[in-house]
Structure formats: structure tokens, C-alpha cells
Amino acid sequence: MTPADDLRRSELVTSLGALRGRIAGACAAVGRQASSVTLIAVTKTYPADDVATLAELGVLDLGESKDQEARAKISDLASGAYPPFALRWHMVGRLQTNKARSVVSYAHAVHSVDRPKLVTALAEAAAAEQRARPVEVFVQVSLDGDPQRGGAIVDEMPALADAVAGRPELILRGVMAVAPLQGDPEAAFGDLAAVSADLRRQHPQADAISAGMSHDLEQAIAHGATHLRIGTALLGRRPPILG
Ligand SMILES: *Cc1c(COP(=O)(O)O)cnc(C)c1O
Secondary structure (H helix, E strand, O other): OOHHHHHHHHHHHHHHHHHHHEEEEEHHHHHOOOOHOOEEEEEOOOOOOHHHHHHHHHOOOOEEHHHHHHHHHHHHOOOOOOOOOOEEEEOOOOOOHHHHHHHHHEEEEOOOOOOOHHHHHHHHHHHOOOOOEEEEEEEEEEEOHHHOOOOOOHHHHHHHHHHHHHOOOEEEEEEEEOOOOOHHHHHHHHHHHHHHHHHHOOOOOOEEEEEOOOOOHHHHOOOOOOEEEEHHHHHOOOOOOHH
């Protein structure tokens, strides 16, 4: 290991320790077990070296928002320079249907399913790919109705959920949302919890809630989040242009 590697590793050890502390504190505050929350490290803009370090530290759920970047990183990790980690990749960014085949070739879960065409594309791609396991799907809800940021509006949720549940290549896990840029994340995650409760009336096993990022994980945990998507608090600030 070079001194630079050592420094980066100790940064990640420190930020992971602080993050685990925040998660444990937020869970304790509302009487939840920390083990009821899955930490997904969103590694977009950060290199395969960071993924390998996090994996060594026990973080095996990784998130990416762009297919091309995810593919490049996974191929770096398979290059022979790293031990083989049993990673679970989560696609968290907006997805075009023409990327479905690529994404299902590596993804454990897709968190950004927001339209019936994407459900069909993912299911057909998963069938063509002959996956051993179905793709886990979170249906993304738009909490402020802003189409720019992705997500289906609440009224579209039942049909979208039924579409996912109707495909054997997919498993409906639950709901996902990004808190609106404006406004109180507390209120947004309260709304999301209500959408999740509605969904579970039709699909009782779809009980996962993917919510909570670096700045709002406490509010998300208070409202039942089961999957946190954390970038900045773990890896550091991203250059704004790469978002
Ligand atoms: C980048 C990203 C995250 C992580 O955000 P941070 O604020 O860096 O923790 C979570 N979810 C989605 C959909 C993202 O694109």
C-alpha cells in the first residue's frame, strides 16, 4: 500500500465509523434495530479502489447512478488487482430503457423504476440475460411531482407496482424516493411512508423503503427507511459537474 492509499483508507474508516454512529443513533431514537437498515454506499465519481476498501470494511451494497460508470468500475474490480468481493450493485439513477440489458447483467437491485416501459424493458432484459435471481425493484415515487427528478406520481403507483409484481424476472421490494430540494424532508418521508403503507395493502411483502441520503438519513430512519443511499457522508464531496 502506498502512503496515499493509507491516507484514503483511514479517511474511509473514519467516515464509515461516524456514519455507523449516526445510523445507530437515529435507530435508537425511534426504537429500531440498526440491523433493520441496509447501508448502500453510493460510489458515483469515486474509483474502484474506494469500492474495494469499503468492501474490506464490510460495506457490500454499492450504489451507482450511471450505467456506463458502473460498468467501468465493475470491470476494474474484475481486473485481477482486487480480491473477489461478493458485491451487490444498486442502480439508483434515472434509467433509459436502452440501458436495461446492461444494468441487469450486474445489478442486484434497481431503485429508480418509474414507468411501465422500464418495467417491461427490465423484465425482458432479465429474461434474455438468464439471470440466476430476479432483479429487485423499488418503484420510485415523485414526492413533489417534479418530473425532472424522476419518479412516478402517487396516482400511478398501484399500476406500476402491479406491473412489476406481474413479472417473474422481477421482485417488487418497495418504494424509493429522493426528498425534494425545497421543503422539509421530514414531511416528504412521512408522505413516502404513507405511499409504502398503501402499497403493502396490495403487496404485503413489498415492505422496503429506499430513502435517506447524507443530509437527511435521520429523518428517513424515523419514517421507516430500510435502505439508505449514502454518498457524500462516506466518500466526500463530489465535484459539482459530475453530480
Ligand atoms: C448521489 C445519490 C445519492 C447519494 O447522495 P449523497 O447526498 O451524496 O449522500 C443518493 N441517491 C441518489 C438517487 C443519488 O443520485
